[in-house]
Amino acid sequence: MSVDWGLFNYWIVVILMMAGFYVVIAQGNLVKKIVGLNIFQVSVFVFYISMGKVEGGSAPILSDAVTLYSNPLPHVLILTAIVVGVATTALGLALVVRIRDAYGSVEEDEIDRYEQEQED
Amino acid sequence: MTSPHLPVLMVVLPLMSAPFCAVMRRGLPAWSLALVVTWTSFALALAVLTQVLDHGTIIYSIGDWAAPWGIEYRIDRIGAFMAVIVSGIGALSLAYSRRSIAHEIGVRRRPLFYTMFLLSLAGLLGISVTGDAFNLFVFLEISSLSSYVLISLASDRRALTAAYRYLIMGTIGATFYIIGVGLMYMMTGTLNLADLAARVPEVAGTRTILVALGFLTVGISLKLALFPLHTWLPNAYAFAPSVVTVFLASTATKVAIYVLLRILFTVFGKADVIHAQEIGDVLMVLALLAMFVASLVAIFQDNVKRLLAFSSLAQVGYMILGVSMATATGISAGIIHLFNHAIMKGALFMAVGCVFMRTGSVRVEAFAGLGRAMPVTMAAFVVGGLSLIGVPATVGFISKWTLIQAALETGAWPLAVLILLSSLLAIVYVWKVVEVAYFQPLPSYRGDVREAPLSMVLPMWFLAGCSIYFGIDAATTLGIARDAAAALLGNGP
Amino acid sequence: MSPETAMLLAMALPLVGAAGIQLAGPWPNLREAVTLLTATATFLLVVQVLPSVAAGARPEATLFQMLPGLSIAFRVEPLGMIFALIASFLWIVTSVYSIGYMRGHHEENQTRFYTFFAVAIASALGIAFAGNMLTLFLFYEVLTVSTFPLVTHHGTEEARRSGRTYLGILLGTSICFQLFAIIWTWTLTGTLDFTDGGILEGRASALVIGVLFALYVYGIGKAALMPFHRWLPAAMVAPTPVSALLHAVAVVKAGVFTVLKVTVYVFGIDLLRTVGGSEWLQYMAAATIVIASLVAMGKDNLKARLAYSTISQLSYIVLGATLVTSWSVVGAGMHIAMHAFGKITLFFCAGAILVASHKTEISDMRGLGRAMPFTMAAFLIGSLSLIGLPPMGGLWSKWYLALGALEADKMFFVGVLMLSSLLNVAYLLPIPLRGFFAAPPEPEPAADGQDEGDHGHAPAPADGIREAPLACLIAIAITVTGSVVLFFYPDPLFDLMRQVVSPH
Incomplete structure (x- = not known):
């Protein structure tokens, strides 16, 4: 079986994406869900970075030595996405802290039970 | 007001003023600043709308960087219309917010509320005006992150879990969107929506583009709470502070629908994916399910905010149904309902907020006797409710009319029948609340329930009045919706 | 004043009146003065429109665009003129009656009652003057919604249930069938x-x-064609003046008026006759006429019996419309007026009996003619008019309806009309006859006499005559006179209807 190593990055992306997605859905622990969400997002970062990479290309700097360089735009974009991801993670964790204060638990099923008991 | 910088000011102003609100120690100055800013944004949005209506699409390059490299704001009719809806609802709910917030959020957190409100407004306005797919993602996240915070500001602890769930679902949606954008960029090498539109047809058949389309559609559908991706919405609306519910219900899902229109028609319009890839059929089925399932669930809700939240899901169904027909009348039905629903749901949630302020509850029982105790508020609720049902002389009627007309024009009379049947369900859930308000006496333990303060009643009645006025004189709004629909289909001005 | 101005003012005035009534709420005398004044002024304004319409003019006005290409527009034609005249005239009478009834019966929330009554009249006039189907539909729904607080006036559990039926059927049919038909028409034409x-x-x-056509006829739930008739008996929980409004002044009349209007001006008599799409509806109407009459016979509650009688009578008009001959349409149009006067008399009498003697069941009314001779006599006259005997107006409309059935060469429906008249005799006449000739069951202990004395009518005299408040009696006298006058002078009505079926 021949493996197309050129697509290696993309296989990683798919694996990370599915793993992260699975953790988000399957985990009942709110913190672990956030971890899953991070893995999920990281896969997208890798995806963008791979997309902009040109094989054998250098960093896009103005220099006579550099003729072939990678596309900087996706890399720049993903900086923004990373910032957004960090903000999301921070906010998510902050919410988890508040939820733990309010419910005394970070397990989804326990919280669900408390919520059902709470009327109005 | 014909400065060329109007479009960007409208977005930048709330964005820049938000930090100032954050450093204030008390609610009142923060509120005053936010009020000035939102109303200015509203005025700017109106100015932009008139400019667009008179002179056509406005193109503005941020920082003067030319389009494919720099970010471009491209404001056509529908974008300007969205900006007016968002900033208008924002301005009204901010006027409404002071007393409501004073009642629901602690002193220390009030400046934070206004900060987040401005950020959310900036994000939503940004989405409406931007012409760049990635910039759109950034604004989407600005508005989403701030709305998670806004929801979690409520005193009910369930608001925290609602915000958390919204965060998870919202982030997945946004990430899906950005995957889609990435794939599109791989195939076309551009992020500019107009450029994308030009380059997509060449590569339309490739699998990458199809996957991109799938990711984009699912991601946006999560944000607009299309059935069955709606699970985050009912609790988020039900437990958020009243004014947050007003603002989010009237703007956030609407803006997401706008993004869907942009993707399906502006970007993929020439490739005609809605017909070629059966996306239209899928959306139509989901929309019909939303109309019936959500309405039925709404009937059995005891919490009026949740009831209205489910009704919102059903109404999103109407909008998507119009969009899925992909005809000029169908899309304009979707767009006009977007506007009309923002008005009526705004009025309804404001009324519920008034009730919460005076009775401390939003359960159906809490409405007992309010027909007498809070006549002005309940009258607004009835107007909004009749509009949901689609009684003539309300905006809901205009939406329904256009939607049914669209169905009949395509010869799909069973659709028309389904639309009418589902609106009967609205009678049931609206009347459930109205009956309690008017036929049950005020419980004695409630003591003296007074009418809500004027600063809350006025914005509420402004929206209620609008939902009557634009129900009688809809030529303007429907005209804009039609032109916008024609433009989206690529044969308009 | 130009007829156009008069027409617009006639619709606006009741709304202004409603606001005035609301403001004058704390002072009952002032409030009722405002009501009467508005009602009279409205009627006079409507009368202002009459001469030009009778002369063949069609006053028009367009207010604003509701949807692109569709405006809120008004255009008075003879049929609408008749409906407007009836509604505005009977508003005055009903207001007079209401003053007696509501005070005599110590009803609560009278201000709300008068306010929504005025709004209902405004929407009835809007229906009458509507220049297109959209405008008509708009006011049709406003009428439904504005009469809801009237139907549920008492706020009891029963009122609430009836209100649900009322709103459910009327909104349901109008949204599901009528609106569908309207939009369909719009896409077609x-x-x-x-x-x-x-x-x-x-x-x-x-x-x-x-x-x-079927969608329209069933979509106009206010015409109470079976099986969408349940709201009408349900709505009888309301105070009697409201029943009068529902059965005679505005609501059901708006329904059958809309049926006629759609038949004549949307489909066109000739088209419907050649296409023959309305034939099975004739039989539905005939069935409603007979079945409702039979049900009415079994009802002991007076208002329930009258309600089923209304359902039966409404189907006369639907039958007239669906027969689509010139004579049947003339008869149908005239029957709107004749039934209005006859039925309002009967409801006024029922209310008078309730106020004066607190009786609602027919079996309790034996011998009541001795205590309430005037009311019972009026009831007799009203019944005769509904049966269609001279010298009451009801004769003419039945005459033309039968003529229409003959013109359509359908003897069957002549037979149905005859049978229905006999049934009318059977369920209406026994009430006044037993009232006069049967012995009263048991003398009631005089318990309620004293609290009515201060409302302007004499307390019960010794000989046992105990009539309703004077205001009620005046109103009854006017409507009775109306029924008789319509027998001797049906010409204006007839001429207007001739214009409808043969324009120019």
């Missing part, structure tokens, strides 16, 4: 204007026309 000869000619196949 691109217009909704009421036009002489109809707008559908050549625009749709025979099948579509048949389906559309």
